[in-house]
Every structure is written in C-alpha cells, then in structure tokens.
Amino acid sequence: MNEVKLTDGQQALVDATDSLFAAACPGAGKTRAMVARFLKRTAEEPRRGIALISFTNAAVDEVRHRCGSQTEALRTPHFVGTFDTFIHRFIVTPLYVKAYNRKPNYVQSWQDVTSTSFRLVPDLGRAKDLEFRWFDFEPDGRAYLDVSRVPKTFGDAAVHHQLAQRKYEAEAKASHIFGQLLKVGTITCEAARLLAAFWLNSSEERAILEGLLRARFAEVIVDEAQDCGREELDILHFLQDSGVRVVMVGDLDQSIYEFRNATPAAVQEFAARVPAQPELDDNWRSSPAICAFNSALRSGQLVETARGENSVVQTPVHLIEFSALDQIVPAALEVAERYKLAADDLVVLSHAEAHGMKAVGVAGLEAAGSNRVLAIANAGSTLRSRDTDPKARRKAVEQVQRAILATLTVGRDTQHHSFTAVCEEISVDPRWLESFAVRMALGLDAQGKTRLDFAAEVREFLKTAGWGDGPAPASSDLGKLFKAPPEAAWAGVSSFGNSPSIRYSTVHGVKGMEFPGVVLVLPDRLRVDPVTGRTVLDDWEGAHNTEARRVLYVAGSRAQELLVCALHRKHTSRVAALLDVKGVPYSTA
Numbered sequence: 001m002n003e004v005k006l007t008d009g010q011q012a013l014v015d016a017t018d019s020l021f022a023a024a025c026p027g028a029g030k031t032r033a034m035v036a037r038f039l040k041r042t043a044e045e046p047r048r049g050i051a052l053i054s055f056t057n058a059a060v061d062e063v064r065h066r067c068g069s070q071t072e073a074l075r076t077p078h079f080v081g082t083f084d085t086f087i088h089r090f091i092v093t094p095l096y097v098k099a100y101n102r103k104p105n106y107v108q109s110w111q112d113v114t115s116t117s118f119r120l121v122p123d124l125g126r127a128k129d130l131e132f133r134w135f136d137f138e139p140d141g142r143a144y145l146d147v148s149r150v151p152k153t154f155g156d157a158a159v160h161h162q163l164a165q166r167k168y169e170a171e172a173k174a175s176h177i178f179g180q181l182l183k184v185g186t187i188t189c190e191a192a193r194l195l196a197a198f199w200l201n202s203s204e205e206r207a208i209l210e211g212l213l214r215a216r217f218a219e220v221i222v223d224e225a226q227d228c229g230r231e232e233l234d235i236l237h238f239l240q241d242s243g244v245r246v247v248m249v250g251d252l253d254q255s256i257y258e259f260r261n262a263t264p265a266a267v268q269e270f271a272a273r274v275p276a277q278p279e280l281d282d283n284w285r286s287s288p289a290i291c292a293f294n295s296a297l298r299s300g301q302l303v304e305t306a307r308g309e310n311s312v313v314q315t316p317v318h319l320i321e322f323s324a325l326d327q328i329v330p331a332a333l334e335v336a337e338r339y340k341l342a343a344d345d346l347v348v349l350s351h352a353e354a355h356g357m358k359a360v361g362v363a364g365l366e367a368a369g370s371n372r373v374l375a376i377a378n379a380g381s382t383l384r385s386r387d388t389d390p391k392a393r394r395k396a397v398e399q400v401q402r403a404i405l406a407t408l409t410v411g412r413d414t415q416h417h418s419f420t421a422v423c424e425e426i427s428v429d430p431r432w433l434e435s436f437a438v439r440m441a442l443g444l445d446a447q448g449k450t451r452l453d454f455a456a457e458v459r460e461f462l463k464t465a466g467w468g469d470g471p472a473p474a475s476s477d478l479g480k481l482f483k484a485p486p487e488a489a490w491a492g493v494s495s496f497g498n499s500p501s502i503r504y505s506t507v508h509g510v511k512g513m514e515f516p517g518v519v520l521v522l523p524d525r526l527r528v529d530p531v532t533g534r535t536v537l538d539d540w541e542g543a544h545n546t547e548a549r550r551v552l553y554v555a556g557s558r559a560q561e562l563l564v565c566a567l568h569r570k571h572t573s574r575v576a577a578l579l580d581v582k583g584v585p586y587s588t589a
C-alpha cells in the first residue's frame with residue numbers, strides 16, 4: 001500500500017463522524033484525503049457499503065489506482081464509480097425493472113443513438129437534422145426546444161425561422177422519440193437523471209429506495225462536490241434523509257459545468273446545511289506566485305498558502321503578448337527554457353479547443369464531417385501521433401467503429417438503439433469491433449495518397465479483412481458507404497503528419513490534473529455572455545463570480561512551477577492591472 005502522510009487538516013476529514021462539506025483550495029490533496037477516508041471506512045464497515053463517487057471516469061480510475069493493493073475496498077458492498085453509474089445502478093435500474101420488467105441499457109449521450117437526429121415531415125428544406133441536445137426534457141417526456149442551442153450551421157435564416165415556427169411540431173416529435181427510447185430501454189445519463197428525479201418525487205418509489213439505500217450504504221463520499229447539479233444534490237439530500245452519512249469535498253471556484261446544471265450557488269446552499277464545514281487551504285501543488293494567481297480569481301474568503309516542494313519556487317507569473325496564435329508556442333518555450341522546463345513539461349490551455357489547437361498548429365478533426373473515408377484517414381494519423389490526448393484518440397476510434405458498424409447494419413433499423421445494443425443485435429463483440437477499428441486505422445496510411453486511391457484502399461481493406469464468425473459487409477454496399485471525400489477536405493490530410501511539439505487541451509479536459517508549466521491562452525475575441533454582455537475580463541474586474549472566470553482559475557491552478565498567460569495584445573494591460581491590484585507577482589519580460 002502507498003505510504004500516505006496526511007496533514008492535520010486532511011486527517012480531520014478522514015476521522016470526521018458527521019456529514020460534512022469540506023471547502024478546499026486547488027492542490028489541497030482532496031483526493032488523497034478522500035481515498036484515505038474511504039479505505040478507513042471500508043475497513044470499519046463489515047456489512048454496509050461505503051460509496052466513493054466522482055464525476056469522471058478518469059477520476060474514478062485514479063481513485064481505484066490509489067486504493068493500491070486494498071482491493072477488498074473495491075468489492076461489493078462498496079462502490080467506487082461515477083455519479084451517473086451510482087444513479088443507474090442504485091436508483092434507476094431497480095425502479096425501471098419494477099416498472100418495465102426488463103433491464104435498461106445505458107448509453108453515454110443522445111449522440112450515441114441514431115434516432116435522436118431527426119427531420120420534420122415535410123422537411124425544412126436545406127437544413128441539417130434536428131438534434132436531441134437542443135431540447136430539454138421533462139421527467140414525463142415532454143420536450144422543449146431551446147432555439148439558442150441550434151447552431152448557425154443548421155441552415156440559412158429562412159430555415160431557422162421555419163424551425164421557430166414549427167417549434168411545437170419539433171417538440172412533439174422529440175417527445176415521441178424519447179418515449180420510444182424509454183420503452184425499448186435505451187436510457188442516456190440525462191434520461192436516467194430525469195427518471196431519478198421523477199421517482200424521487202413519488203412517495204411510493206421514495207419509500208422503496210429509502211429501504212434499499214439505507215440497507216446498502218453507511219456512507220457516501222463525493223469528491224469534486226462542486227460539480228453536483230440539481231439532480232445530484234436532490235439525491236444527496238435524499239440519502240441524508242434516509243440516514244446515510246454524506247461526506248463531500250470540493251472547491252466551489254472549480255465549478256465549470258453550468259451547462260450541466262452545476263451551479264456553485266446551489267452547492268453552497270446545500271453545504272451550509274450539512275453539520276460540519278472544515279476548510280483546506282494548503283496548496284501542495286503550486287508555487288507562491290501561482291497560489292496568488294488562484295487567490296486573485298477566487299470568489300470566497302479563503303486564501304491559500306503554498307506548502308509543497310514548489311513553495312520555494314520564486315518564478316513569477318509570466319505574461320506574453322501575441323497578435324497571432326502561432327506566436328504563442330515559441331515565446332512560451334523561450335520562457336520555459338529559462339526555468340529549465342522543456343516542451344514536454346508544458347500544456348497549452350484554452351477555453352475553446354480551436355485556440356489551443358491553432359496555437360500548437362494542429363489541423364481540425366471536425367474537417368472530417370461525415371465522410372467515413374476521411375474519418376479513417378484522420379483516425380490513423382491521430383493514433384500514430386504520440387501527442388494526441390486520450391479523448392481525441394477515443395473519439396477517432398469511435399468514428400471508425402461507427403463506419404464499420406454502418407457497413408454491417410445496412411438496411412436495418414438501428415436508430416433507436418445504442419452502439420452496444422446494435423453490437424449485441426448483430427452479434428458483434430464491442431471489444432472485437434474496437435480492436436478491428438484500431439487495426440484498420442493503423443493499417444491504412446493516408447499520407448501522400450490521393451483521396452480516390454485512399455478510398456479504394458479502405459474498400460479493399462474491408463473486402464479482404466478477416467471478419468471471424470461475425471457478419472461480413474456486402475461488397476456492393478462498400479462503394480456507397482466509402483466514397484472519396486471532397487477535394488477541399490482531403491487537402492487537410494497532408495498536414496496530419498506534423499504532430500504538435502507541445503500538448504494542448506481545453507480547460508475542461510484537464511480538470512484534476514497538474515503540469516509543471518501551463519500556458520493559458522486569452523484570444524483576441526473573448527466570448528461575450530449573451531445575458532450579461534460581459535467578457536471574462538469584465539467579470540474579473542467587476543468581481544462577478546461567473547463560470548468564465550472560474551475556467552481561468554481552473555486553468556491557472558493546474559500549474560506547479562510556471563504559469564504563462566498568453567494574452568492577445570488587446571488584453572495585456574487589463575490583465576497586468578488586475579494582477580497589480582491583486583498583488584500577484586508577474587513579469588512581462
């Protein structure tokens with residue numbers, strides 16, 4: 001087992017006997033403390049379980065890893081998993097089985113189910129498909145179209161106007177599809193949350209669940225509790241009311257999932273009502289200048305102190321100015337060099353992926369559109385490049401899997417079914433499909449080939465591949481499904497080979513992670529909030545606690561030794577003035 005030394009503050013979280021909400025600064029060792037508590041509590045509770053809930057699979061993997069050899073703690077009755085899995089397994093599945101007499105099949109998102117892209121009849125003209133994610137659903141399945149989510153690319157002004165006019169029709173259709181999905185048991189995370197909320201409102205179902213959960217769990221620990229949305233808070237309330245101890249730890253300023261209903265105000269309100277609210281203000285990750293930067297962006301009173309090995313690092317925050325995004329990396333590398341940091345130590349972070357990508361010189365994947373041949377070319381180069389992040393790799397493989405699945409389901413009605421359900425229906429092992437997709441993507445190299453040649457190669461590969469015991473595609477379908485991509489899109493393929501010399505990610509993609517150096521990009525045009533009319537710098541200057549501001553805080557607080565703010569020249573003086581006021585040590589040299 002790992003020898004873990006805890007500070008007094010961390011130990012207090014481990015030993016607490018009441019429900020609590022601990023507010024912690026970045027790098028406070030939240031996960032370390034929560035894992036220590038989980039291991040202690042699982043050893044103490046022989047019969048009932050302890051649940052440790054995180055929000056992402058990456059966080060769950062990290063917790064599992066940190067449990068080391070103590071695998072007893074990972075077995076039933078205990079639980080380590082995401083909030084979604086908890087909701088599925090312990091709330092929705094038992095009640096769904098009772099209501100429908102069959103097991104539900106969970107999928108990640110609406111996009112995994114074909115029928116959630118649909119068209120109206122008669123059609124809206126030259127428009128793309130309508131998408132489920134533009135709708136909000138009520139627990140009873142009623143749908144509401146949020147026109148602000150309909151992208152400009154959906155169609156021209158006339159099409160948008162028509163959609164607004166036929167809003168009720170679109171909502172009725174979405175609602176109908178939702179009902180179909182529920183009936184066949186295809187449930188997304190979002191639908192599961194709705195169902196959970198629906199059932200928690202019924203006293204009969206509540207009584208059933210209360211009995212089940214109280215018998216099963218003594219305690220539920222929630223890491224990164226700031227990410228709780230309304231539904232999760234309702235569930236935690238319910239658990240508390242059912243006599244289950246609830247232990248939460250989080251940093252409200254790292255709440256960056258407003259699009260998922262996570263609002264720090266609601267979490268704060270919840271926190272104020274739990275019996276204990278300890279604070280952790282020692283930052284074990286970052287240098288004093290980075291801690292000062294964090295405190296300058298924080299909304300609450302907490303002031304953090306650098307405590308770890310980087311507390312002796314004197315490096316100020318560096319401001320570098322650019323007028324074009326491709327100037328950032330050379331300037332950042334030059335600063336890094338002064339502190340003996342290399343390209344590998346750095347990550348470029350931006351709110352929108354496109355800015356980070358452009359800064360490091362990567363061609364956009366979205367160019368792939370819906371052309372399968374292009375998706376396969378893309379996937380090959382993504383997998384071959386050492387530097388692409390795991391999410392991009394997974395996305396690329398998924399696109400290839402979809403392309404293969406399309407060849408095996410020609411003429412079948414798969415639209416209401418998830419990826420896994422389709423595999424099941426045509427007897428294809430999802431793991432086989434994944435490895436086939438990877439083999440195919442790596443086996444075909446688009447570099448230096450014409451679009452027509454490469455498309456022919458893809459068809460040939462599929463024609464001659466070993467399909468094992470499973471179904472094989474009909475060669476007559478291959479020509480239709482694997483057409484050569486348009487010339488303009490193919491031109492991007494030639495730049496695939498140039499892998500970036502420096503990592504990049506969105507801020508959302510690096511939550512919970514840490515890097516020796518962070519390069520935080522503030523581009524030319526900052527997003528203007530449609531409601532407040534303010535940009536992130538307006539928010540910072542006006543002391544408005546908004547998500548845009550918290551995104552900056554999450555980004556900066558990932559840095560251990562060096563934080564470089566890469567600012568479009570329009571913003572330099574404003575940021576410098578803010579750092580002056582807040583007393584953050586910085587350099588523009």
Ligand SMILES: Nc1ncnc2c1ncn2[C@@H]1O[C@H](COP(=O)(O)OP(=O)(O)OP(=O)(O)O)[C@@H](O)[C@H]1O
Nearest residue numbers: 005006007026027028029030031032284285512513
């Ligand atoms: N008591 C401690 N002594 C030494 N190092 C520690 C201690 N606690 C945590 N650390 C180290 O500090 C760093 C930050 O810890 P961790 O990532 O768990 O923090 P966190 O609170 O989850 O951060 P964030 O919320 O910002 O993602 C890690 O490198 C961790 O190993």
